[in-house]
Amino acid sequence: MNEGSGTRRAAVIEWLSQQQEEMRALLALLVDIDSHSHDKAGVDAVGEAISEWCKAMGIEVRRTPRPRFGDLFEACLGEGEGTVVLLGHRDTVFPTGTVAERSYEEHDGMAFGPGVADMKGGLVMNLFVLAALARTGGLAFPLKAVFTADEEIGSPDGKALIEDAVRHARAVFNAEPGRVSGNLVTGRKGGANLVLEVSGRAAHSGVSHADGVSAIEALARKIQRIHALTDYDTGVTTNVGVIEGGTSSNTVAPWARARIDTRFVTFEQREALFAALEEIAAREELPGTQATLTQVSGFLPLERAMSEALLARYQRSAAELGFEVEGEFTGGCSDAGTTASLGIPTLCGTGPVGALMHTEREYLLLSSLVPRAQALALTLLDLDEG
Structure with a gap:
């Protein structure tokens, strides 16, 4: 690692370390928008909130209208070949009206609310990683955050959109919630x-x-x-x-x-x-x-072979920040299987740590927001240097 690289890594770590309150505020904003998969207006409202935040940060956003499900939103840093994609979905399993019954709240170091971990916490993390890298000059390769709209019902519309968005990508990081163990997901059914x-x-x-x-x-x-x-x-x-x-x-x-x-x-x-x-x-x-x-x-399944190289890079970044992480298999499905099936190295579960997804007790560990964002950002810088 040269001196310039070390200075940049330190700047990214430092800026993200100061963003805890801003992350929580954005998380509350997104969670308090009903966005069931079949609620196109709600899912699009989450996308519009993301778009407004990106514009305030000077990050370009592209919107692709869709007739039935929510529109596709993509936030981009740079253009060209060899894109790295940060993936996440805006929809939740909770019916419209849930927010009126139980909106965002925090207590005992945890955040609660519909979709707080699965996966609005991951969306927030991806956005702040984008902003951190944009502030420090971007990367040698294009970086794109893709915000889909129908993952919770099997991505009937989103699958083809994802395949198009990741075409020629060199890596994908899917911000599904980190496991309760703190681990990433390297294999999925x-x-x-x-x-x-x-x-x-x-x-x-x-x-x-x-x-x-x-x-x-x-x-x-x-x-x-x-x-x-x-x-x-x-x-x-x-x-x-x-x-x-x-x-x-x-x-x-x-x-x-x-x-x-x-x-x-x-x-x-x-x-x-x-x-x-x-x-x-x-x-x-x-x-x-x-x-x-x-x-x-x-x-499609995410097989471990498609995650191993990215896991090793992420583990080095985590060690630099003072924590350890392993890869873990889960029976749940995600869009990571779609990207891995295209032959693209894919790492899943990179989002903040959460648990009890799809229940009214779903929670996100607030203390994991910053370090998970820092680890992902350093992993992207590692790819940039490598």
């Missing part, structure tokens, strides 16, 4: 949501029961086969979480539907699992029934 629809033949259940063919019975048989695909030893799970069907209790059901969640660790498992599900869908459980299987959303 992939997952998919599917709908299985079965058609049968209606009949009066008292007068002409034998003339009917029950779609519900056929679906029930398929559900048993689907659940039998779960293998805890390999990490593959299947779950039928919602079932619907029929028209009345005295009618043989002419239709039935199931919503399925699947999880897998590797791409090979995904291919084998999907083939098995297609086989189950095609099987005629009862004469006269038919079924169709449709994928409605999904994430």
Whole structure:
């Protein structure tokens, strides 16, 4: 490390060390905007708040309108090839109106509120990292923060936008919350949501029961086969979480539907699992029934090999700041799987430490805001120097 580099690293660390109160203020602002995935106006309001903050910092923001889900917002430092991307999503799982019931609050060193850790804390961290680097001259490569709008429902619109945004990128850092252990995420399961629809033949259940063919019975048989695909030893799970069907209790059901969640660790498992599900869908459980299987959303897995090099760089930066961090596997999915599947080195869970996501007890550890921002900024400077 040369003298100029050391001076710049010190300046970045020092500036971020003074931003705790400003980080908390921005966090409160973002958390107190309802932004459920299907609330386009709310998700866009978060993007607009981010855009206003960036403009005040002299950071360029691009907005790409989307017709159904929230718009795409991108904050950029520099242009050209070899971009490094800071990734994050603005949507939460909490329905519109949640903020009125329980808005942002702090106590005992923790922040609470809908989406405070997953992942508005990560958005705040990414923004302050951008600002810290912009203040000290930028980087030799373009740096782009991407703020998506529909991750919590499987990125049905965002997946293609992310693929376009990270095209030719050299690295991606996804600011999902750091684990409660303080670790980063170096491996994630992939997952998919599917709908299985079965058609049968209606009949009066008292007068002409034998003339009917029950779609519900056929679906029930398929559900048993689907659940039998779960293998805890390999990490593959299947779950039928919602079932619907029929028209009345005295009618043989002419239709039935199931919503399925699947999880897998590797791409090979995904291919084998999907083939098995297609086989189950095609099987005629009862004469006269038919079924169709449709994928409605999904994430690819983040395999550890795609994170190892970035983890080593981050660990050096953390050690420089006086703390240790390891990589960790989680069964949850994220957009990190999308970027890793494109062959781009990807590190996830770089956001501030939080826990109990998707519950009313979700919290973010306020003391982790500054050091996690500093560690990420130093990692980016390390990439710049390397």
